[in-house]
Amino acid sequence: MNHFRIIQPQIREFGCGVTDHSSLLLEQLNMMDFTVVRHSVPNRASAREVPVVGGDTWILQLSIYGYSAKGIPLWLPPFLDSAKRCGVRLVVCFHEIWVLVAPRMSTAYWLASTQKRICQQIARLADHAFFNTDWAFKWGRREIGERATYYPTFSNVGEPADMTRWSERQSVVVVFGSELTRRHIYRTATTLLAERLDRGTLSAVVDIGASGPWLSRVAESFPGTRFKALGPLAVDEVSSTLLSSKWGLFNTPWGQGGKSSVFAAYASHGVAPVSIFDGPGRFPRPEIYPLPGVHFLPFSRLAGALPELDRASEAIAKRLLVQHAGSRELAEKIRDVAHPAVLQPVEA
Incomplete structure (x- = not known):
């Protein structure tokens, strides 16, 4: 059977969104007994190192700034077109595409139309394309019809099969992510979180991620010892913490929520996400997923009375477990696009 080849920008040793996404896809496809090779292709020169073999399937991880410092890799569509002409199947995962929101005088604003044109060329070359925001997916459907699928980013800190019941979880809010993400969250959320801790609605706020002097100042804003800064944790420790918690704060604008790891x-851990925004901001309001x-x-809503808040949160967490597909499902869809013959026949 022919190879899968994952084409991505620089493979980062300590991970990043695209690298983690590729690693999990590679793992899932390996478990299906496919041969998968990953290629780092951050520029035109490195593209020459990718073997072009008819019958292979390329999975392009499209983060447009990864292939060009200004996000205009003009070389990428011709490179893909040449491979297609040699019999390569092309699956594209659209991660970061053209800049949708940028200051009017910025370089990104003026280059956005060129970025969009490159994305359009790549989408039309794709045998199938996956989009992780619904506004991008709707654009993809207009461009390539049924060859476009909406598929949100999957968890890179585990996708546990065994889930802790809601009633067995602690009334804990988790703040998880990069330092920039968490600082932004605390600027908005500290006052309400402190009030909820003081009233007993929450039992603790748990912080996961790199620390610094700024985090000590955050801790001083909370009553007693109910703020716990755990620092950076191994994947299994992050997973264990999430499985025992009820809520998690995130700061991705609503229209970008599907791309947030x-x-x-x-x-994927049965936690009810809480947006620190109360509106979509400058991004399109989501119409498919995720919805407020x-x-x-x-x-x-986090300021609401506990019984109603608890019921609503549990319903959301259960709904997400069903609707937020994981890495296995994406790998199976890619397999079916690339190798339809491996589908099992339907029994009469």
């Missing part, structure tokens, strides 16, 4: 981590009140709680 933090949101995905909460979804359906797949996550707007921040103001």
Whole structure:
């Protein structure tokens, strides 16, 4: 059977969104007994090192700034077109695409139309394409019809099969992610979290991630010893902490929620995500997924009375466990696109 080849920008030793996504896809496809090779292709020169073999399937991880410092890899569509002409099947995972929101005088603003044109060329070359935000997916459907599928980012800190019941979880809010992400969250959420701790609605706020002097100042804003800064944790420790918690804060704008690995981590662990925003901001309001009140709680809901808050949160967490597909499901879909013959026949 022919190879899968994952084409991505620089493979980062300590991980990043695209590297983690590729690693999990590679693992899942290996478990299906496929041969998978990953290639780091951050520029035109490195593209020459990728073997072009008819019958192979390329999985392109499209983060447009990864292939060009200014996000305009003009060389990428011709490179893919040449491979297609040699019999390569092309699956594209659209991660970071053209800049949708940027200051009017910025370089990104003026280059956005060129970025979009490159994305359009790549989408039209794809045998199938996956989009992790619904606004990008709707654009993809207009461009390539049924060859476009909406598929949110999956968790890179585990996708446990055994889930802790809601009633057995602690009334804990988790703040998880990069330092920048968490600082932004605390600027918005500290006052309400402190009030909820003081009233006993929450038992603790748990912080996971790199620390610094700023985090000590955050800790001083909370009553007693109910703020726990755990620092960076191994994947299994992050997973264990999420499985015992009820809520998790995220700061991705609503229209970008499907691309957030933090949101995905909460979804796959039965945690109810809470947005620190109470509106979509400058991004399109989501119409498919994730939806406020359906797949996550707007921040103001965290101030509500506990019985109603608890019931709504449990319903959201259960809904996410069903609707937020994981890495296995994506690998199976890619397999079916590339090798339809391996599908099992339907019994009469």
